[in-house]
Amino acid sequence: MNEEGKYLGHVKKNHLYGHMRAARAYGLMSHAVRRKVGAILVLPNGLTAQGYNGTPKGHPNACEGEDGLTLPTVIHAEDNAYRKLEEAGVDPSGAFVFCTDAACSNCASIIVEKGAKFFMYERPYKVEDGIVKMLLKGIRVFQMEDASGSEVWITEVTLNREDWSLVFGEPYTVSIR
């Protein structure tokens, strides 16, 4: 556990909250009614890409159909951020992925395929198989919780390989300044 030192992977610990706040800010731009999700990818060289859940270019912005359910055409936040890197021809490998929400199974597959090393989220998702998938591929997963105005709680999530349940480690605080 990299609890000591100034960095978690290639990201400065006192920047973790800033990246998550940026993910939140992008999530707020989503037209989705059910769940607004934002994601920030931080590459090992420090470049970032942003995404939020939304419909493809040229489609109406509404993310839900008349039944109120999310349209199958909606592209998730993490996917949108990775698509930007792809369009720009940027190598996505080794990313630290910040997302307001735990990844779904489909996004977890994309995150694994793109060679991410770290995934940090705030809100849990109704199913955990996305997190399980990332952990099985060696991605380190963390949950962030706001502690106070000057620090956040970080919990590393690991896998119990007996029953595939998630294990939440002892939270530790990180200064955000």
Ligand SMILES: [Zn+2]
């Ligand atoms: Zn997803």
